[in-house]
Amino acid sequence: MPDPSPRAVPPTLTDRVLAQIHEARRPVGRRPRRSRASAALARTPEQLQEARSLRRVFLDLGDAYRQYRRRTDAPVSAAVRDAATRFRKEPSVTSLVSVAERLDELKILTW
DSSP states (O other), rough: OOOOOOTSSSOOOOHHHHHHHHHHHHHSOOOOOOOOOOHHHHHOOOHHHHHHHHHHHHHHHHHHHHHHHHOOOOOOOOOHHHHHHHHHHSOOOHHHHHHHHHHHTTTTTOO
């Protein structure tokens, strides 16, 4: 009987999104921007970093989707638009995974 190893099991889409979020946390050589929003004042530095990382991955997904649409002349997908709207309203790992799922169905994701 073969020994199941972690390498034999492909990572889930959630695992892949979390890896992208982790990668987005790496410093990019810029100073952090100061937010003037009062809501940002109530957040910890870790929460702000998490929000920035989620947003960076979301923007990367948007870039990939726009490139796909330019290449294929595909119309805007209602499912992608709805998932993106949910993410904008409630940015979270779960809502970001939903966006990634829609793009993965279209074979857009390279990670």
